[in-house]
Amino acid sequence: MTKVSITKLTKNYGPGIRAVDSISLDIPSGEFVSLLGPSGCGKTTTLKMLAGFESVTSGGIAFDGQDVVSVPPEKRDIGMVFQNYALFPHMTVRGNLAFGLEMRKVPKADMDRRIQATLDLVQLTPYADRYPRQLSGGQQQRVAIGRALVIEPRILLLDEPLANLDAKLREEMRVFIRDLQRRVGITTVYVTHDQAEAMTMSDRVVVMFGGKIAQQGRPGDIYDYPVSRAVAGFVGQVNLIDGKIVGVDSGIARVDTPFGPAEVKAGHRTEGDPVTLVLRPEAIDILPADAAGGVTASVVASYFSGAILDYTLALQDGQTVDVKTIARQRFEPGAQVRLAVDAHRFWPLEVG
Amino acid sequence: MARQALNAYSILIYIFLLLPIGVVVGASLNAGEFLTFPPQGLSLRWYVAFLNNEVFMRAIRTSLWIAAVSMVVSGIVGTMAAVYYVHYAARWKEHMRIAMLSPLLLPEVLTAISLLFFVYAIGIGTTTMFGLLVGHVLITLPFVFMNVTSSLEGYDPDWSTAAQSLGAGRWTRFRRITLPLIKPGVFSGCLFAFVISFDVFTISFMLKSIGSSTLPIQLFDYLKSNYTPEAAAVSTVSIVVTILVVVISEKVLGLRIHRF
Numbered sequence: 001m002t003k004v005s006i007t008k009l010t011k012n013y014g015p016g017i018r019a020v021d022s023i024s025l026d027i028p029s030g031e032f033v034s035l036l037g038p039s040g041c042g043k044t045t046t047l048k049m050l051a052g053f054e055s056v057t058s059g060g061i062a063f064d065g066q067d068v069v070s071v072p073p074e075k076r077d078i079g080m081v082f083q084n085y086a087l088f089p090h091m092t093v094r095g096n097l098a099f100g101l102e103m104r105k106v107p108k109a110d111m112d113r114r115i116q117a118t119l120d121l122v123q124l125t126p127y128a129d130r131y132p133r134q135l136s137g138g139q140q141q142r143v144a145i146g147r148a149l150v151i152e153p154r155i156l157l158l159d160e161p162l163a164n165l166d167a168k169l170r171e172e173m174r175v176f177i178r179d180l181q182r183r184v185g186i187t188t189v190y191v192t193h194d195q196a197e198a199m200t201m202s203d204r205v206v207v208m209f210g211g212k213i214a215q216q217g218r219p220g221d222i223y224d225y226p227v228s229r230a231v232a233g234f235v236g237q238v239n240l241i242d243g244k245i246v247g248v249d250s251g252i253a254r255v256d257t258p259f260g261p262a263e264v265k266a267g268h269r270t271e272g273d274p275v276t277l278v279l280r281p282e283a284i285d286i287l288p289a290d291a292a293g294g295v296t297a298s299v300v301a302s303y304f305s306g307a308i309l310d311y312t313l314a315l316q317d318g319q320t321v322d323v324k325t326i327a328r329q330r331f332e333p334g335a336q337v338r339l340a341v342d343a344h345r346f347w348p349l350e351v352g
Numbered sequence: 353m354a355r356q357a358l359n360a361y362s363i364l365i366y367i368f369l370l371l372p373i374g375v376v377v378g379a380s381l382n383a384g385e386f387l388t389f390p391p392q393g394l395s396l397r398w399y400v401a402f403l404n405n406e407v408f409m410r411a412i413r414t415s416l417w418i419a420a421v422s423m424v425v426s427g428i429v430g431t432m433a434a435v436y437y438v439h440y441a442a443r444w445k446e447h448m449r450i451a452m453l454s455p456l457l458l459p460e461v462l463t464a465i466s467l468l469f470f471v472y473a474i475g476i477g478t479t480t481m482f483g484l485l486v487g488h489v490l491i492t493l494p495f496v497f498m499n500v501t502s503s504l505e506g507y508d509p510d511w512s513t514a515a516q517s518l519g520a521g522r523w524t525r526f527r528r529i530t531l532p533l534i535k536p537g538v539f540s541g542c543l544f545a546f547v548i549s550f551d552v553f554t555i556s557f558m559l560k561s562i563g564s565s566t567l568p569i570q571l572f573d574y575l576k577s578n579y580t581p582e583a584a585a586v587s588t589v590s591i592v593v594t595i596l597v598v599v600i601s602e603k604v605l606g607l608r609i610h611r612f
Contacts, residue, residue, distance in 0.1 A: 051517060073516045080517040086510035090532050099528070100518035151518060 001029040002063050002154035002187050004050070009059035011045050011211075019045040021211035022059065027204075032181050032188045034198035037208035038234070043191045044159060046208075050189060051157050052076050063154055074103075079148030079186075081158040085140045087132040093119075093143050094128045100151035114150055121180065122146040138169045145177065149184060156181070156188045162197060174200050195235045199223065207231050223280075227350040232278045239279040239321045241346070245271050255346070258315050259284075259295055259339060262346040269348075276349045281324035283345035286311065286331065287338040294340035297321070299331050313339065373591060380584035387579050398585040408586055410563075411570035415550055416593070418481070418566060422488035422549040427542040429489070430496025434537075435530070437497070438504040456494045463490065464558035471559070478561045487555040492548050496541035503537025543601060547594050 004027040011020040020042040027033050035043035048054035050061060052073035061068050068076055088096050097118055101111045119125045122142040132140055141161060148156060161177070162170045178201045181188050192198050198205045199219040206216040215222060215231045226232035229240060243255040243262070253266035255275055262277060269275060287294055296316055303310040309327040314320050323339070331337055375389050383393030402408055433452060441448050455463055464487065471483035478484070507530065515525045531538070553568045560569060571586050 053513060053516075073513075074519050074521055077519075078517055080514065082510050082514060084508065084510060086508060086514040088511060088514070088529060099515065099520070103519035103524070147514075147518070 001185065003027065003029045003065075004155060004187060004189070005060070005062045005065070006046075006050075007060040007062070009046065009049060009061065010057045011042070011049060011054060012057045018211055020049070023208075023211075023213050025206060025213065025216070027187055027189065029187055030185045032178070032190065032201060032203045034190045034192055034202040034205050035208055036192055036195060036198040036205050036234070037214075038193055041208040042211040043193075043208050047157055047159055047189060047191045050155070051078050051080055077151075077154045079151060079153035079156045081141075081144045081148050081156070081161045083160040083163050085132070085144040085161075085164075087140055087143055087147070089132055092129050092131055093124055093135070093146075096132070096143055096147050097150045100147065104151065114152075118146045118150040121149070121183075137165050138173060141165065141173060142176075145180065149180075149186070154187070156186045158188065158190045160192055161190075162192075162194075170197075177201065199235070205235075207234060209234075225347055226278060229276065229349060232349065237281050237322055237324065239281060239284075240349075241277045241279055243275055243277060245269055245273050245275055247271055253348070255348075257346070258317060258319060259341040261343055262341075263343045264346050264348045267348070267350075277346040278349060279321075279341065279346055281310070281322040283341060284321065284323045285340045286313075286323055286325055286329070287340055289336040289338060291338050291340075294338035297337055297339050299333050299335045299337060301333055302331065304330075313337070315339075376584050376587045376591070379581055380588040382581035382584070385580060387581050387584060391581070398581040399589075401580075401582050402585045402589065405582070407565075408567070408570060408574075408582075411565050411567045412589070412593075414564055415567040418485060418488055419546045419549040421485055422492050423542050423546040425485070425489045426492040426496045426545040427538060430493050430541060430545075431500045431534075431538050433493075434497050434500035434504055435526075438501060438507070439509060452497045453494045455490050460491065460552075460554040461558075463487075464555045467555070468558045478559055481561055481564050484556060484559040484561065484564060487559045488549045488552065491552055491555055492545035495544035495548060496538070499541030499544065500534060500537040503534040507533055539601075543598060546597055550590070550594060550597075 004025075006023060006025040006027075008022045008024055009020055010018070010022050012018050023042075023046065025033075035046060037043045045054055049056050052068070052071060056069050063076075088099065091099065094115060097115045098111060101114060106114070115128075116125070119128055122145055124139065124142055124146065127135060127139060132143065135143065144161070158177070162173050165173060174197060181201075190198070190201060199222075202219055204216060205219050205222050207214045207222060209230055215227045217225075222231065223235050226235065226238075232238045232240070241257050241259075243257050245253045245266070246256050247254045248266045248269070248271055251266050252263050253269055253275070255262045255264060255277060257277065259279075264275075264277065285294070289296075297313040300312040300314050300320060302312075304327060307327060309325050309330060311323040311325070311331070312320055313323055321339070378391055379387055379389045380398060381394050381396070382388065382391040382398065383395035384391070433448075437445065437448055437452070450457075467483065467487050467490070468478070471477060471486070476482055511529050511533070512525050515529045520528065551568065552566075553572070556566045556569050557572075560566065565573065567586065567590055571583060571590075574586075575583055
């Protein structure tokens with residue numbers, strides 16, 4: 001059970017090349033945190049600094065209040081899972097699991113017990129004596145996780161561990177890892193560029209752009225209340241609607257939108273200020289053309305993917321919007337429909 | 353048709369390459385006084401003569417000893433150089449490779465002469481075997497370097513990183529992870545080093561100290577004044593030693609190559 005504190009952590013690769021720019025983050029004991037962002041945003045560099053594989057230019061990293069910046073990786077007591085698994089190819093599954101325990105000089109009997117417990121945990125007992133090359137991708141992944149956990153590390157670090165798996169297995173592994181992490185209760189930092197992965201697994205998502213933390217919070221909050229265009233766009237599909245505030249009343253601003261009036265929190269804004277509103281595609285209801293309420297639109301395209309139907313629609317002023325619905329009712333391209341949105345489903349961006 | 357022509361061609365090449373060895377082995381079984389082929393009658397008398405010839409026996413011991421030392425030194429230095437070259441060398445990588453391989457590119461006699469000057473210039477001289485050993489290491493080093501480098505190309509640095517995250521220090525990572533995985537390269541590099549050192553003439557000729565003739569040198573000296581089948585017997589033994597080293601080390605040390 002380890003609490004991680006990152007303070008003004010910075011990494012420069014030579015003058016002018018700043019990979020991580022003064023980020024601060026507190027991770028409570030047992031929390032599952034995802035660092036989410038596009039490639040080059042500094043998330044992997046941050047993880048490597050946590051592990052000790054990348055030197056720190058300035059700032060601090062503390063495990064349970066104890067500074068670890070000068071501690072080499074082999075003494076940090078971390079469990080790390082790599083994107084390509086990095087299993088030792090000349091050792092069996094058991095040998096891979098034993099390695100970290102041997103480094104810690106764990107007595108033989110204790111070692112056997114812990115390896116067995118971990119094999120059970122990652123459901124690999126029947127494969128204990130196989131070599132990595134004899135296992136499937138998902139099994140190799142579980143060995144990698146087992147190898148990281150068997151040493152009972154202070155924190156678990158995962159670097160895009162599901163990137164090499166096919167879609168179906170990836171979804172299974174998400175659930176598997178999340179479930180495992182809850183059972184073990186280990187503080188976990190998970191690096192990914194896949195927003196769905198970050199959303200489904202994490203207690204907290206930290207969105208990073210350009211070496212900085214753009215926003216952090218619970219998955220639902222990041223999704224519903226993004227601070228910027230970039231965050232809104234990165235954590236899912238989004239319709240951005242530009243409008244002007246037409247009135248402010250007891251902290252609630254009224255904004256005119258093509259969907260009718262929206263009511264959002266005013267904050268520091270006043271009447272006449274421009275504002276960009278976030279409207280998630282699933283917040284829009286599609287109604288038949290003869291329904292009451294809503295605004296008229298026409299279907300431009302529809303994309304059927306099983307349970308979900310994605311539409312692109314054109315409003316009367318030509319603006320297009322994306323709408324996501326469950327595929328119970330289908331409209332063909334060219335059809336006239338009505339779109340209805342609850343006035344409270346809009347969210348104003350802090351920055352453009 | 354084309355395939356058969358290719359087969360015939362390959363067989364011809366093999367005959368061309370192996371025939372001289374066959375001739376040497378055949379000539380060594382000569383019962384007569386002179387080095388002739390085909391042999392005049394079959395006999396092992398020249399092997400007996402060789403085994404009773406203290407000069408040759410000392411030469412073969414010297415050769416084996418030098419080959420063993422060169423192999424160990426080249427094995428260690430060459431492996432270290434290869435690890436540095438593949439995983440750490442950045443700006444001077446290409447220069448380093450050329451420097452490491454230069455003993456192969458330069459004419460051996462040049463290397464030998466410059467080494468001779470060098471060992472005298474720094475005061476080592478050729479009174480001890482040190483200069484000779486340095487020469488043998490120099491000439492065998494590229495073979496270890498090349499073999500280890502090529503096996504390191506398939507080595508994923510994340511294996512070392514993973515071992516480090518599990519608590520392994522630098523030396524443990526090398527011993528437990530890197531070395532077992534590049535063993536085939538180290539092994540064949542060492543084998544090359546041994547065989548090349550056992551065989552090399554020019555370097556030994558220039559740098560040998562008094563009483564430290566290697567087998568090829570001793571054979572050359574012998575042939576200057578004698579022309580008996582004993583020379584063929586010596587050559588045959590030398591060939592057999594080379595083959596034995598390769599075969600035995602493969603069987604005993606176990607060249608179990610991991611395929612990934």
